[in-house]
Amino acid sequence: MNDWTNALNRLTLEEKVGQLFTFYNTGTAMSEFAATMIGELKAGGMFLDMGSLSDPEQVHRLTSAMQDVSLRSGSGIPLFVSADFVAGTGCKLKRGGAVHFPKNKAVGAAGDVSLAYESGRVTAIESLAMGVNFNYSPVVDINNNPLNPVIGTHSFGEDRDRVSEMGTAVIRGYQDHGMIATAKHFPGHGDTSVDSHFDLPVLPFDAERLDRFEPFRRAIEAGVDAVMVGHIAVPSLDPSLLPASLSYAMTTGILRERLGFQGLIVTDGLSMKGVTARFTQAEACVMAVKAGADILLAHARTIEEAGPMAEAVLRAVRSGEIPMERLDASVGRILRMKAKYGLLPETYRPLPYDPEAFDRPEHAAIALRLARAAASPVNGFRPLAEWKPAAADGGWTFIGERQLDRFAELVRSAGIVKREHTLESYEGLPTALERVAPDEPLLVSVTHNKRMDAETLRALDKRAEARPDVPVVLVHFGSHYDMEHVPHVPALLLYDRAPALQEAAAERLLGREQADERKDG
Incomplete structure (x- = not known):
């Protein structure tokens, strides 16, 4: 038995x-x-x-x-x-x-x-x-x-x-x-x-x-x-x-x-x-x-x-x-x-409790490798340095959600942000856009674990469509279904706001990602 x-x-x-x-x-x-x-x-x-x-x-x-x-x-x-x-x-x-x-x-x-x-x-x-x-x-x-x-x-x-x-x-x-x-x-x-x-x-x-x-x-x-x-x-x-x-x-x-x-x-x-x-x-x-x-x-x-x-x-x-x-x-x-x-x-x-089982660099590296492979450029996305003249004088206006603090920290450290607006949620994006002059190059990062409200995203798309000579770039930590509402906005799609994805997004945005892990979109 x-x-x-x-x-x-x-x-x-x-x-x-x-x-x-x-x-x-x-x-x-x-x-x-x-x-x-x-x-x-x-x-x-x-x-x-x-x-x-x-x-x-x-x-x-x-x-x-x-x-x-x-x-x-x-x-x-x-x-x-x-x-x-x-x-x-x-x-x-x-x-x-x-x-x-x-x-x-x-x-x-x-x-x-x-x-x-x-x-x-x-x-x-x-x-x-x-x-x-x-x-x-x-x-x-x-x-x-x-x-x-x-x-x-x-x-x-x-x-x-x-x-x-x-x-x-x-x-x-x-x-x-x-x-x-x-x-x-x-x-x-x-x-x-x-x-x-x-x-x-x-x-x-x-x-x-x-x-x-x-x-x-x-x-x-x-x-x-x-x-x-x-x-x-x-x-x-x-x-x-x-x-x-x-x-x-x-x-x-x-x-x-x-x-x-x-x-x-x-x-x-x-x-x-x-x-x-x-x-x-x-x-x-x-x-x-x-x-x-x-x-x-x-x-x-x-x-x-x-x-x-x-x-x-x-x-x-x-x-x-x-x-x-x-x-x-x-x-x-x-x-x-x-x-x-x-x-x-x-x-x-x-x-017994073993602290050595946690916070192991080789484990965090797996999450980052996944994140780098997941990052998906759409609508002609390219790193900020390739957008002229905004990158030349560090002239980007950055609108970002508070939940994306790791991504924001890495973007700020690159010295490319001239002005910044922090959102409590993506729903505040249309109001923030009203405070940005039409000739300001704009970087936006938002997140949500379901589909976003279509009109909120269309407000961003309308801005990009109205002034195609002024760069508008979206880093989107959310659903791929949202992309249908921003057809005029070059975007990097991350699907989720896990810390590794925020780090991978900043690498890709700033042109610092490892060449052998790039993913064509």
């Missing part, structure tokens, strides 16, 4: 149900709430949201304390500790200390499989050094709807093969180095115009369309260990209009049986309006288990809110609504995965 079977046989019914639950954690230190979820409800996992993530040492203290409670007074089995490190460990840390990689759209634009893999490898190393063993990443949705309000730059792009190629590379990078990867959001959140955080998206497609456009099959073939099911309805596959996360037809019928996925099925957050507009979280927990989910990502704001969720599943098992065989199937998958990643009592080895 193997270790995971022994562990399954030791668990009480309450402990088995607890293994299904991963609760949100919102604080930076061990709290009464977390201790209760782990110690009394016997939770199998904890999810660290942004309120839990300050710096690497703090996260290590928190995860160590959680594991200690689980082993001493909880189920006796180490936890899945998960996070949304979708762009490297540093993307969510308030105080930094780890690598913040370019988001997936930039990784897709770079198109380098080896660098995508390396980003996964580094993320795994840093995550595990903090005690995070389960990443709810990568997004493998195809962003083939320009009006999509939620996926945006989280997607590797519009092309199925590029998304599949980059997604599987990142998955291998994570899992080859000891961290569980999660392909999300099945059956695909890319071609929606509704954000499931706020309502239920409905995909009006047939099974053939879904197979052709969504690359979850490729992720499964590559050995991904978890798939997150989204709150997305597909009437052609389940006429009940249930979200896929609560649908047996989608979760078991398509993902488990048709696609042959044998790993962990995780729900998206059950507090999202795509679920709670119709059901309580307690009801949704029972429905998700019946549908075939293994891990319930539950968001309880208080201890009192959490109890009914676990109790609802317990009642359903005791009444036979959820057969014991169904419960044991999920708990068995969870324990097999914990065995694979050294998360059983016999194999778990807590690691």
Whole structure:
């Protein structure tokens, strides 16, 4: 009898149900709430949201304390500790200390499989050094709807093969180095115009369309260990209009049986309006288990809110609504995965905090290489020194967003800025343009993780079109879809504002990028 079977046989019914639950954690230190979820409800996992993530040492203290409670007074089995490190460990840390990689759209634009893999490898190393063993990443949705309000730059792009190629590379990078990867959001959140955080998206497609456009099959073939099911309805596959996360037809019928996925099925957050507009979280927990989910990502704001969720599943098992065989199937998958990643009592080895795992120059260099490869010139962009006469007398007026402070610092240091206007957000651009004389050469940098308001960008385009003899240059840390609104403006497209992208943009703008890493646009 193997270790995971022994562990399954030791668990009480309450402990088995607890293994299904991963609760949100919102604080930076061990709290009464977390201790209760782990110690009394016997939770199998904890999810660290942004309120839990300050710096690497703090996260290590928190995860160590959680594991200690689980082993001493909880189920006796180490936890899945998960996070949304979708762009490297540093993307969510308030105080930094780890690598913040370019988001997936930039990784897709770079198109380098080896660098995508390396980003996964580094993320795994840093995550595990903090005690995070389960990443709810990568997004493998195809962003083939320009009006999509939620996926945006989280997607590797519009092309199925590029998304599949980059997604599987990142998955291998994570899992080859000891961290569980999660392909999300099945059956695909890319071609929606509704954000499931706020309502239920409905995909009006047939099974053939879904197979052709969504690359979850490729992720499964590559050995991904978890798939997150989204709150997305597909009437052609389940006429009940249930979200896929609560649908047996989608979760078991398509993902488990048709696609042959044998790993962990995780729900998206059950507090999202795509679920709670119709059901309580307690009801949704029972429905998700019946549908075939293994891990319930539950968001309880208080201890009192959490109890009914676990109790609802317990009642359903005791009444036979959820057969014991169904419960044991999920708990068995969870324990097999914990065995694979050294998360059983016999194999778990807590690691002391090691500051040498972080802020390593060779890891930051990978992010910069990705950023340099991603930088995409459009509309005839060229370095500032090639625009005359503005460069000759350092005569550029610079309008830049406050969030792009690293880029602004590098531009200022070049001595080419005569006048500067700082924006709190890109929406202030039209007002700032009114304060710039028509004959002033203009450099603009703006950022947003979704499509920008078209009229805001058109204000910049109108200025460039009106005076083609006066240079106007845009450095755009946002969506490529925005470029249709600035056809007269030479632009450098970065897709995202990660620090490495800001540095790569400044290099390219100032003509200082390494020649062997230039990308033609």
